[in-house]
Amino acid sequence: MIKTKGINHIALVCRDMKETMHFYTEVLKMPLFKTVQLPDGGQHFFFDCGGGNSVAFFWWEDAPPAAPGIASVKKFPYDAKTAVGSMNHLAFDMEEDELEAAIERLQDAGVELTPAVFNHDDSPQGYSEDMHDGVFVRSVYFTDPNGIMLEFAATTKEFGPQDVAHEPATMEAG
Structure with missing residues (x-):
């Protein structure tokens, strides 16, 4: 049996990281705890949504709409x-x-x-x-x-x- 403890994070894609960061940190009050600059110029940011879980976002300048x-x-x-x-x-x-x-x-x-x-x-x-x-x-x-x-x-x-x-x-x- 595979033993998981739950969901570590879900990774979504955003159109604007600054706007997304504001919404998740200021409106939803989810602390930003990790940022990653990707080698292809994109970004990957992680927000603490409680209970040891997180919501992460990717951003790429050329992401599909x-x-x-x-x-x-x-x-x-x-x-x-x-x-x-x-x-x-x-x-x-x-x-x-x-x-x-x-x-x-x-x-x-x-x-x-x-x-x-x-x-x-x-x-x-x-x-x-x-x-x-x-x-x-x-x-x-x-x-x-x-x-x-x-x-x-x-x-x-x-x-x-x-x-x-x-x-x-x-x-x-x-």
Whole structure:
């Protein structure tokens, strides 16, 4: 068995390292702890997102442009599909009592958020406007300056065997 301890970092690509650094250090309050100047002229910066985890960004002057609707979400929750092999969004774990303060901090910084907190549940639409016993995660979605969809997510219950109830889909004919 391979024994991992979790995710060390996720590496994303930004369009402007200075703008990205400002957003992650000043708005999200994630300390910058390592910078690398790459031999090809690019950069690789690492931000501490808590719990021993980090978010890293590459920057290259000649990076291909963003591809919303293919490599990133166009507009959540209305147009959230992305291509196979792409990253849909990055969710940061936080305590539920921190969620409201985080929302307020984002609003104060002028960050556009989803209209409301999503109470994720097992209903047909996947969320409820109201908090109830079936809610398993409460979250808010927003994007960084690169158009990367981010989520602040607070788990509200412990999971058990009853939470694994669906057969995996396949492209093969049934």
